[in-house]
Amino acid sequence: MKSVLVLIAFLNCCLQIKCQFTIPEEYHDVKDAIESDYYKETLEHFFKDQEIPQIPRGGRIAGGEKAIIGQFPYHALLYMSDDAGRYVCGGVLVKHNWVLTAAHCIEGFSKIEVFLGVVNRIDGPAAWRSEPITDSKNLIVHPNFEVKFLKNDIGLIFLQDAQEDLLLHEHIDVIEIPSFDEGAQDLIGKESILSGFGLTENGVASKVLKYAKLQIISNEECYATFPAYIVSSNLCTATNLRASPCQGDSGGPLTLEITPGRKIVVGLTSFGSKYGCTQSYPVGFQRVANHLLWLDDYLSTYPDEATFIAEITTPDSSSIIFGNTLMNFLFAFIALKFVQ
DSSP states (O other): OHHHHHHHHHHHHHHTTSSOEEOOGGGSSOEEGGGSHHHHHHHHHHHHHHTOOOOOOSOOOEEOEEOOTTSSTTEEEEEEEETTEEEEEEEEEEETTEEEEOGGGTTTOSEEEEEESOSBTTTSEESEEOOOBOOGGGEEEOTTOBTTTTBTOOEEEEOTTOOGGGGGSTTOOOOBOOOHHHHTSOOTTOEEEEEEEEEOTTSOEEEEEEEEEEEEEOHHHHHTTOTTTOOTTEEEEOOOSSEEOTTOOTTOEEEEEEETTEEEEEEEEEEOOTTOTTSOOOEEEEEGGGGHHHHHHHHTSOGGGOOOOOOOOOOSOGGGTTOOHHHHHHHHHHHHHHHO
């Protein structure tokens, strides 16, 4: 009986943020995921040959506002490891045991740790910390991920040790992915919010969670800067004078208030320009709505029970990058019916 009471007291303590998790000091000095040897070798040659803007190195949100604790309860801080060192990415909690992030924050790394409820990654505590995730079945990269072009740059991390009562914590919550109807909506001109840990205006790495309000632009406008990248599964935002996600932390969530009081995650930070945050270049995100069939298959079950068979992918042709998203969903739905 005494042990039960002790356990209850401990759980209540943690839910009220009296029990806290410390981010190890050796995690303070880390690089962006794209700085790993795996991606340097994979991407540098391609960018040099194509003479197009590179993925930004080592940076994240420039400018922006400081977040307060609990403001972005869905934001996840990811630390990845390989033989050469540790790296950092962003992510977003979409179920108590599932984190959505960029595929390039998963592929190429041997271990990932997830921290939730963090607004200061150096001096502040975390509300929750995962066990090291090394099992490949819990680190899921989209089957059609193309690393050289960062197409289908989306992945999932299964938090095997997370329980449903995790969401009782006052500083942890999930954010919804779009419904099929919401995914078909035209987002051009809408104001979105990007959150992440990033650079200050002086180029010094920020230790605090920041956010920026950004306008979604058309794929046509984005294609002018990134002709080798932009297809219908991408989403782009413009740079503004006060803040820019052109060095947004990889995998970080781009969110939208779809109706008063209801937010959804519409994009995951994927790539930006090598020319800096103040040069008015747009930023590329992976459009979450284009992967709803794939996401639904995993989020409704466990990794080893997923039965996803196939997904209709958009051909890499600039002539169809501006196609109707609803039509893509319809074609995917029809194809899924046939394979069943």
